[in-house]
Amino acid sequence: MHELEIIDVAKRFGPLRVLNNVSLKVQKAHACVVIGPSGCGKSTLLRCICGLELVDEGEIRIGDRTVRAARQRNRSSYVSTAPTSRKRGEVGMIFQRFNLFPNMTVLRNVSLAPMRVRGLSREKAKELAIEMLNQVGLADKANAYPHTLSGGQQQRAAIARALAMEPRLLLFDEVTSALDPELVGEVLAVMRRLARHGMTMVVVTHEMQFAADVADQVIFMDEGAVVEEGSAEDILRRPSADRTRSFLRRLLEK
Amino acid sequence: MYSFNFAIVIRNLPFLMTGLGWTIKLALMAIAGAIVVGLFVSLLRLSKLPVISQIARFYVDFFQSTPLLVQLIWIYYALPILLNISLSAYLSAVLALWLKQGAFLAEIFRAGIQSINRGQSEAAFVLGLTKRQALADVILPQAFARMLPPIGSNLVVIVKDSSLASFLAVPELTYQATVLQSSTFRPIEVLTVLALIYFVVNYPLGLVVSYLEERVGSAERH
Numbered sequence: 001m002h003e004l005e006i007i008d009v010a011k012r013f014g015p016l017r018v019l020n021n022v023s024l025k026v027q028k029a030h031a032c033v034v035i036g037p038s039g040c041g042k043s044t045l046l047r048c049i050c051g052l053e054l055v056d057e058g059e060i061r062i063g064d065r066t067v068r069a070a071r072q073r074n075r076s077s078y079v080s081t082a083p084t085s086r087k088r089g090e091v092g093m094i095f096q097r098f099n100l101f102p103n104m105t106v107l108r109n110v111s112l113a114p115m116r117v118r119g120l121s122r123e124k125a126k127e128l129a130i131e132m133l134n135q136v137g138l139a140d141k142a143n144a145y146p147h148t149l150s151g152g153q154q155q156r157a158a159i160a161r162a163l164a165m166e167p168r169l170l171l172f173d174e175v176t177s178a179l180d181p182e183l184v185g186e187v188l189a190v191m192r193r194l195a196r197h198g199m200t201m202v203v204v205t206h207e208m209q210f211a212a213d214v215a216d217q218v219i220f221m222d223e224g225a226v227v228e229e230g231s232a233e234d235i236l237r238r239p240s241a242d243r244t245r246s247f248l249r250r251l252l253e254k
Numbered sequence: 255m256y257s258f259n260f261a262i263v264i265r266n267l268p269f270l271m272t273g274l275g276w277t278i279k280l281a282l283m284a285i286a287g288a289i290v291v292g293l294f295v296s297l298l299r300l301s302k303l304p305v306i307s308q309i310a311r312f313y314v315d316f317f318q319s320t321p322l323l324v325q326l327i328w329i330y331y332a333l334p335i336l337l338n339i340s341l342s343a344y345l346s347a348v349l350a351l352w353l354k355q356g357a358f359l360a361e362i363f364r365a366g367i368q369s370i371n372r373g374q375s376e377a378a379f380v381l382g383l384t385k386r387q388a389l390a391d392v393i394l395p396q397a398f399a400r401m402l403p404p405i406g407s408n409l410v411v412i413v414k415d416s417s418l419a420s421f422l423a424v425p426e427l428t429y430q431a432t433v434l435q436s437s438t439f440r441p442i443e444v445l446t447v448l449a450l451i452y453f454v455v456n457y458p459l460g461l462v463v464s465y466l467e468e469r470v471g472s473a474e475r476h
Contacts, residue, residue, distance in 0.1 A: 050380050089382035099377035103395040112391060113381035158377075165381060 001064060003028040003200045004049070004169055009058030011044055011224075018044045020224040021058075026169075026217065029198040033211040033232070036221035037247055042204045045221070046171045049202070050091045062091065062169060089117055092162030093171045096178050098154045100146040100161070106133065107142040110161045118165070125164075132160040136190050152183030156190055163194075170194065172203040206251065212236055220244045256442070263443045266434055270444075273430030274451065280344070280416045280426055284351035285409055291352050292359025297389075299364045310360070317357035323418055326350040330422055347419035355412055362404045366397035399470045406463030410456050417452075427451060 004026040011019040019041045026032045034042045047053040048068060049060055060068040067087075101109050111129035114120045120128065133139045136156040146154055155175055162170060172191065176184040188210050195201060195214045205211065211218055211232055218235040220228045220243075228241045239245050263270075298310035317325070330346040333339045341349065370393050378388035420429035427448065435444040 052376055052379065087382070088380060091380070093377075093380040095373060095377065097373055099373040101374065101377070101392050101396075103392070113383060116384075116387050116391070117382040161381070 002026060002061075003030075003063060004032075004202065005059075005061040006045070006049070007059045007061070009045075009048060009055050009060060011041075011048060011053060011056050018224050019048070019055075022221075022224070022226055024219065024226065024229075026200060026202060028200050030216040031195040031199075031201045031203060031214050032217040032219065033215040034202065034204045034219050034221060035206070035208075035211065035235075035247070036227075039223075040221045041224040042221050043173055046093065046173050046202065046204060049169075050093045050171055051088060052093075067091075089113060089165030090167050091169045091171065092165060092167035094155070094158050094162055094173065094175045096174045098146075098151075098158045098178075100154055100158055102146050105143050105145055106138065106149070106157050109146065109157060110164050113161070114164050128164055129160070132164045133157070135163065135193075136160045137186070150183055151179045152186045155179065155187045159187075159190055159194075168200060170199055170201045172201060172205065174204050174206070176205065176207060208236060208248075208251065220247065222247070258443060259440060260443050260447070262438050262440055263434070263447050266438065267447075270427070270430050270434060270447070270451070273425060273427035274455075276344075276424060276426035277413070277416050277428075277455075280347060280351075280419060280424070281409075281413045283348050284355060284412050284416065287348065287352035288355035288359050288408075288412065289405075291356025292363050295356060295360035296363035296367065299360060300367065314357045314360050317354050318361075322350060322354050322415055323421060325354060326418055326421060343419065343422035343424045346422060347416070347424055350418075351412060351415060355408060355415070358408055358411075359405065362401050362408070363397070366401035367393055369400055370396050402463065402467045402470055406460065406467070409463065410459055413456055413459065414452065 002025040004024070006022055006024040009019055009022045010017065022041070022045060024032070034045070036042050044053060048055050051068065055068050058069075059066055100106075101112070104112070107126065107129050110132055111120075111122075111125035114128055115122060115125040130139060130142060133142055136159055138153060138156055138160065141149060141153060141157070146157065149157065158175075175191075176187050179187065184207070188207065191201070191203070191210070192214055203210075203215075213232075215232040218230065218232050219226050220235055220239070220241070222243050228235055228239060228244050235244065236248065239248060295310050295313060298306050299314070301307050301310070326347060329341060329350050330343060333341065333346075367389075374392055374396065375388055378392050383391070416426060417428035419426050420432060423429060431444050431448040435441040438444065
């Protein structure tokens with residue numbers, strides 16, 4: 001049984017088919033990297049997995065539970081055995097623009113959801129938050145406000161915030177694309193560590209070196225469909241599809 | 255050339271000032287209630303259910319477009335006849351202000367809440383926060399800073415609008431002034447002093463709001 005299964009998912013925005021029969025299986029503790037040109041649907045795929053978008057067709061399963069399914073009449077619903085918001089925290093999402101809450105300290109950013117959603121006491125939540133911040137190397141910034149942190153620090157704080165909900169799956173949506181180049185490394189380092197420690201993750205990125213080093217599985221998407229899928233070696237070194245080849249060539253030319 | 259006689263007004267200042275107590279009482283009650291109404295209606299406006307959103311929208315449009323004076327008179331004279339509800343002049347004025355200013359504040363709150371970028375509510379969503387939790391902990395605190403300027407100007411408007419209660423003989427400032435002007439036959443002087451008193455009340459209010467804007471807004475500007 002795979003940790004994440006995406007089965008024939010389709011998504012439309014009006015007349016535009018953004019996802020076209022996408023299927024994907026990710027094993028537990030694996031890192032799946034998704035590459036592809038802009039507009040190919042990779043962000044939308046992540047958003048469907050965590051519930052920010054509803055699927056029009058198909059099914060998404062996490063572990064042994066179907067979490068998203070399209071019913072008849074094309075209306076989608078969040079199907080879950082425990083209908084509480086708790087379940088949402090199981091799939092963590094890290095955004096390109098961090099989306100930290102600017103009106104509270106980093107510590108509170110990280111401890112808020114554990115308190116509100118998981119019902120932890122203030123003390124326990126604080127302990128948990130500090131531990132998470134330690135993991136991403138930001139323990140000394142606990143009482144700082146997000147706007148005083150660099151981009152790399154903010155993104156690491158965002159990762160700590162997602163980790164505090166003890167997710168079984170982490171989604172990364174081009175998390176280094178909005179960062180200055182010299183700050184990218186510190187975020188990727190945290191992600192590498194997470195992967196090494198067995199976090200199941202789906203990472204949308206343009207960082208090919210990261211993909212080569214960390215990915216157990218790489219998929220190339222284009223125009224809403226999975227074009228090719230395989231190991232990092234296969235896709236990055238020996239792509240079989242023309243589109244994959246031309247995409248990689250364009251990327252490396254930059 | 256008209257000969258001003260402010261002395262007579264100054265002599266009667268205490269009489270005028272008893273009205274100030276009523277004006278402040280009226281304004282404070284009106285502000286408190288209007289904020290509650292405004293918050294409630296703005297949340298209805300933001301509801302996912304089109305029916306609820308439309309009803310709220312109609313409420314806002316109706317109370318924004320009809321004159322306060324008409325609403326005031328209607329509540330005081332028509333409500334007893336139609337629904338057997340008899341409110342005192344003071345309460346009628348308070349209710350009218352709640353409904354009207356509530357409508358204006360509802361739009362301010364709604365715009366403030368919607369101006370918070372979507373990423374914030376998305377991040378709250380994926381963490382598992384309920385809508386209510388997201389509003390209370392994330393959205394409203396941020397929206398508050400942005401809404402302060404328009405809320406501040408609404409407060410000044412409420413103080414000024416309270417003068418309409420004079421129409422129903424609520425003994426606030428303006429009513430006291432109308433009484434005074436008929437007994438002194440000095441409408442120009444009385445009304446000038448009246449305007450000055452309102453200015454003295456509202457101007458500092460405006461300054462306090464500006465000060466708060468500075469303090470709260472500075473965290474926003476990053």
